[in-house]
Amino acid sequence: MTLDLTRHEPGGEEPASEAHPAFYFDLASPEAYLSAERILQLMPVATEWIPVLARELPGDAPPPDREAIEHVAAARGMQGLRWPEPLPFDSELGMLAATYAKQIGRTVAFTLAAFRQAYAAGRPMSQPDNVVIAGSACEMHPSALLKGCALRGTRSTLDAATALATARGVRGVPAVWVPAAGSDAHGTVFHGDARLERAAALLGAAA
Numbered sequence: 184m185t186l187d188l189t190r191h192e193p194g195g196e197e198p199a200s201e202a203h204p205a206f207y208f209d210l211a212s213p214e215a216y217l218s219a220e221r222i223l224q225l226m227p228v229a230t231e232w233i234p235v236l237a238r239e240l241p242g243d244a245p246p247p248d249r250e251a252i253e254h255v256a257a258a259r260g261m262q263g264l265r266w267p268e269p270l271p272f273d274s275e276l277g278m279l280a281a282t283y284a285k286q287i288g289r290t291v292a293f294t295l296a297a298f299r300q301a302y303a304a305g306r307p308m309s310q311p312d313n314v315v316i317a318g319s320a321c322e323m324h325p326s327a328l329l330k331g332c333a334l335r336g337t338r339s340t341l342d343a344a345t346a347l348a349t350a351r352g353v354r355g356v357p358a359v360w361v362p363a364a365g366s367d368a369h370g371t372v373f374h375g376d377a378r379l380e381r382a383a384a385l386l387g388a389a390a
Contacts (some may be wrong), residue, residue: 242354277308
């Protein structure tokens with residue numbers, strides 16, 4: 184399986200090892216959208232993007248604070264937000280699509296396209312047509328994408344990723360997991376967009 188990582192120079196993806204930090208996300212989270220739009224530039228080392236089902240994580244996710252998210256997006260010069268309805272939407276199909284994209288090395292491209300469709304165009308990733316539009320933006324064939332979402336292996340990979348996130352201490356998204364130096368340690372989890380800088384600082388100090 185090909186693993187997508189953030190890169191700091193032009194190019195595609197490269198194989199990852201378990202030593203890489205991880206960015207956990209769910210398309211149903213507008214806060215994860217804020218993080219996805221800046222994590223490529225913020226992280227000082229390669230960071231794996233891992234789709235998970237946030238509803239299966241052990242934390243209690245509060246309703247999105249639309250006003251606060253709009254304020255942050257505007258302050259960062261992002262495209263104006265258009266909220267999908269319902270919010271949060273059922274992201275299962277979208278996360279299966281992101282998992283399939285990960286398997287073919289297009290996690291980052293698909294995820295950014297899907298987030299932008301959801302929160303800049305107001306198209307929830309619960310609807311097949313919207314998922315296909317996001318896939319088309321990164322040259323994923325519509326039929327292949329939908330078939331990939333339906334594969335048993337795609338489902339099991341998403342479930343396994345969510346279970347591993349839970350084991351690593353991830354309670355919700357967005358989150359960055361930073362591996363510990365000791366092989367028997369679980370690493371450190373930074374939850375929320377506001378803590379990305381702390382994760383980046385820790386990774387920079389260790390690099």
